[in-house]
Amino acid sequence: MNKGLLIVVSGPSGCGKGTILAEVLKSGNFYYSVSATTRAPRPGEVDGVNYSFLTKEKFEELINNDGMLEHAFYCGNYYGTPKEQVMKNLENGKDVILEIEVQGALKVMETCPEAVFVFIMPPSVKELRRRLNKRGTESEDVIEKRIAQAISEIKLANKYNYIMVNGELEKAIADLISIINAEKMTRKRAEYLINEVLENA
Amino acid sequence: MNKGLLIVVSGPSGCGKGTILAEVLKSGNFYYSVSATTRAPRPGEVDGVNYSFLTKEKFEELINNDGMLEHAFYCGNYYGTPKEQVMKNLENGKDVILEIEVQGALKVMETCPEAVFVFIMPPSVKELRRRLNKRGTESEDVIEKRIAQAISEIKLANKYNYIMVNGELEKAIADLISIINAEKMTRKRAEYLINEVLENA
Numbered sequence: 001m002n003k004g005l006l007i008v009v010s011g012p013s014g015c016g017k018g019t020i021l022a023e024v025l026k027s028g029n030f031y032y033s034v035s036a037t038t039r040a041p042r043p044g045e046v047d048g049v050n051y052s053f054l055t056k057e058k059f060e061e062l063i064n065n066d067g068m069l070e071h072a073f074y075c076g077n078y079y080g081t082p083k084e085q086v087m088k089n090l091e092n093g094k095d096v097i098l099e100i101e102v103q104g105a106l107k108v109m110e111t112c113p114e115a116v117f118v119f120i121m122p123p124s125v126k127e128l129r130r131r132l133n134k135r136g137t138e139s140e141d142v143i144e145k146r147i148a149q150a151i152s153e154i155k156l157a158n159k160y161n162y163i164m165v166n167g168e169l170e171k172a173i174a175d176l177i178s179i180i181n182a183e184k185m186t187r188k189r190a191e192y193l194i195n196e197v198l199e200n201a
Numbered sequence: 202m203n204k205g206l207l208i209v210v211s212g213p214s215g216c217g218k219g220t221i222l223a224e225v226l227k228s229g230n231f232y233y234s235v236s237a238t239t240r241a242p243r244p245g246e247v248d249g250v251n252y253s254f255l256t257k258e259k260f261e262e263l264i265n266n267d268g269m270l271e272h273a274f275y276c277g278n279y280y281g282t283p284k285e286q287v288m289k290n291l292e293n294g295k296d297v298i299l300e301i302e303v304q305g306a307l308k309v310m311e312t313c314p315e316a317v318f319v320f321i322m323p324p325s326v327k328e329l330r331r332r333l334n335k336r337g338t339e340s341e342d343v344i345e346k347r348i349a350q351a352i353s354e355i356k357l358a359n360k361y362n363y364i365m366v367n368g369e370l371e372k373a374i375a376d377l378i379s380i381i382n383a384e385k386m387t388r389k390r391a392e393y394l395i396n397e398v399l400e401n402a
Contacts, residue, residue, distance in 0.1 A: 121394065121395070122398065124397075124398055125399060151402070154399060157392070157395050158388060158392045160388060162386045163392060175382065175383075175386060178378070179383045179386060181375070182363065183383065185365045187363065191364060194355060197322050197324065197366070199325075
């Protein structure tokens with residue numbers, strides 16, 4: 001049996017990755033790994049759906065027991081990816097989608113170089129600012145910090161295998177599905193098929 | 202302006218590439234380069250649509266004037282890709298799809314390494330034989346020659362960037378569209394977008 005494909009998606013806060021991922025997850029048979037964090041839930045966020053909201057103590061316990069695929073400390077909080085379920089699903093041939101902050105994704109590039117890394121950008125920094133303001137959950141000051149963070153993250157997009165722009169939601173959803181679909185047909189992932197086709201002569 | 206993407210599609214006779222390409226061409230804004238050949242048209246084939254049917258003299262004249270992107274001699278006939286329109290369309294930013302026999306595609310890999318090469322396989326050699334028999338245009342003897350040719354071609358699929366299987370037509374059409382779409386988002390083709398996004402701060 002083939003191992004599943006590990007798809008790592010990053011993008012600055014406000015790029016729309018959450019909305020895109022929700023739709024892509026509906027479109028196929030994926031395991032979505034919910035990130036863990038020690039930050040407080042935003043209004044409407046549900047534990048175990050948007051994030052696993054952990055205490056600082058519990059999070060550090062996981063780090064110390066090698067239970068995190070990656071973790072990062074960002075704006076005063078831990079963010080990370082619990083390892084166990086990801087590995088189990090990949091071994092069982094199931095594709096796994098991870099949404100990881102850039103610093104975390106860069107670490108996974110080192111430990112899981114066979115994964116496919118996708119960076120989602122907003123169409124422009126101007127549009128990103130508009131989206132963050134529209135969300136209305138954060139102060140002007142926090143938004144400007146997020147913009148600065150976004151700019152430094154976007155500068156790292158060239159470390160990723162694929163770079164996509166979320167200008168129009170429907171197109172962005174189709175784009176991410178295309179990437180996952182096409183990646184499975186790349187030579188390195190599909191060349192085992194050659195023998196399969198030839199065997200049944 | 203960005204140059205267009207050059208997409209080179211190969212696959213053994215009977216793999217269904219013609220049908221897949223016809224649908225993919227309808228789905229987007231491509232320039233489809235009609236191959237030239239000196240072989241006789243099969244029933245229903247139209248000059249300038251399926252192939253440009255050329256005399257041996259005319260074909261050799263093009264070869265001698267460097268007017269062919271590639272050409273090959275196969276089963277007693279020339280097959281090749283006239284160069285001029287391909288280059289003109291790419292320069293104008295238009296994506297170009299070429300359907301080329303394997304020997305020709307291998308040559309284009311050398312001269313146009315920035316192109317994307319897609320190999321379409323039948324689900325099995327058994328199924329290929331069934332499809333060629335069903336077509337009913339060729340003798341048993343010719344079909345067995347085509348099968349032998351197909352097997353040696355399929356063994357070269359691992360030279361291509363992408364390998365896809367045409368088991369079910371609708372899926373194969375979507376697969377080829379995914380490849381073209383995803384390829385444009387690969388880092389090397391999309392990283393120019395990073396500056397575009399950052400510029401408009």
